[in-house]
Amino acid sequence: MEHAEPDPLGPRRRRLLVTGAGGQLGTALRRAFADEDVVALTHADWDVALPPPAGLAPVDLVLHAAGWTNVDAAEDDPQGAAAVNVGGTQHAAELGAPLVHFSTDYVFDGSKRTPYVESDGPNPLSAYGRTKLASEAAAGDDAWIVRTSWLFGETGTNFVRTILRLAQERDELAVVDDQRGCPTYVGHLAAAVRELVELPRGVWHLAADGDCTWAELAETIVAEVGLRCRIRRIASAELARPAPRPAYSVLRSERPGAPRLPHWREGLRACLERLL
Numbered sequence: 001m002e003h004a005e006p007d008p009l010g011p012r013r014r015r016l017l018v019t020g021a022g023g024q025l026g027t028a029l030r031r032a033f034a035d036e037d038v039v040a041l042t043h044a045d046w047d048v049a050l051p052p053p054a055g056l057a058p059v060d061l062v063l064h065a066a067g068w069t070n071v072d073a074a075e076d077d078p079q080g081a082a083a084v085n086v087g088g089t090q091h092a093a094e095l096g097a098p099l100v101h102f103s104t105d106y107v108f109d110g111s112k113r114t115p116y117v118e119s120d121g122p123n124p125l126s127a128y129g130r131t132k133l134a135s136e137a138a139a140g141d142d143a144w145i146v147r148t149s150w151l152f153g154e155t156g157t158n159f160v161r162t163i164l165r166l167a168q169e170r171d172e173l174a175v176v177d178d179q180r181g182c183p184t185y186v187g188h189l190a191a192a193v194r195e196l197v198e199l200p201r202g203v204w205h206l207a208a209d210g211d212c213t214w215a216e217l218a219e220t221i222v223a224e225v226g227l228r229c230r231i232r233r234i235a236s237a238e239l240a241r242p243a244p245r246p247a248y249s250v251l252r253s254e255r256p257g258a259p260r261l262p263h264w265r266e267g268l269r270a271c272l273e274r275l276l
């Protein structure tokens with residue numbers, strides 16, 4: 001019986017490419033996969049609306065975290081959003097390596113009142129949601145397509161950081177109370193992605209456990225930090241934002257062995273610990 005000789009250099013580290021590496025999820029992915037050989041490409045390194053620069057291959061895994069994420073701005077410039085979200089995903093797939101692509105709860109219309117699972121039919125309400133649904137097709141059948149929701153982390157622009165700043169400046173904040181979802185900490189999502197790449201490909205829902213409205217999340221942030229700011233609960237219509245959002249977009253997985261993420265309150269605490 002023959003035995004393979006152990007490689008004196010140890011097992012080869014995978015070469016991973018992270019797009020959108022300067023974004024909040026890209027930053028968390030770089031951290032979660034820090035023991036691998038990570039090629040981190042920011043927007044300045046590769047505008048994904050353009051074909052990939054020469055010399056990136058060979059790559060063992062592509063974590064495609066780049067995207068047009070300004071939901072309201074996509075209403076005014078749907079083609080610009082599509083160039084990044086659809087064209088960019090196609091370009092990432094063209095690298096020919098196994099691909100993890102990130103999509104959104106905004107592919108759903110929010111008419112359900114029980115959690116959305118992978119087999120539920122999408123019906124996006126916004127231009128952003130339509131580009132993200134089309135991006136899933138661009139990623140192809142052979143990719144891991146991660147639908148996630150309401151991301152926050154220590155970096156970038158997100159709800160948690162915005163509320164922290166505003167709650168220190170004001171006595172009262174008006175926050176919408178008629179959208180319900182799963183606020184997901186990017187550190188927890190990135191850890192779940194490590195598990196996911198050992199599982200079969202296809203669409204997976206990966207979002208924090210539990211659910212809440214934006215107003216409930218804001219109240220929890222203020223309470224955790226011990227600020228005095230009052231949260232006034234309002235309806236989305238009062239904000240009159242350009243893009244409609246689903247009223248209910250709680251995500252759960254129906255797939256066997258799906259990675260489970262901690263509760264959003266745990267994610268919030270983990271994020272605040274790093275922030276404060």
Ligand SMILES: NC(=O)c1ccc[n+]([C@@H]2O[C@H](COP(=O)([O-])OP(=O)(O)OC[C@H]3O[C@@H](n4cnc5c(N)ncnc54)[C@H](OP(=O)(O)O)[C@@H]3O)[C@@H](O)[C@H]2O)c1
Pocket residue numbers: 019020021022023024025026042043044046047048049064065066067068069084088102103104105132148149150151152156157
């Ligand atoms: N944020 C959420 O609540 C949420 C929810 C569900 C799904 N997702 C999805 O998760 C992924 C990551 O989102 P995120 O929250 O990390 O967003 P983010 O913080 O806005 O990061 C997105 C990154 O993509 C970069 N980018 C934008 N246009 C690009 C282009 N043409 N070429 C290359 N890079 C470009 C941005 O760079 P610049 O800032 O320099 O432009 C930014 O670094 C996206 O696919 C998003 O659709 C997000």
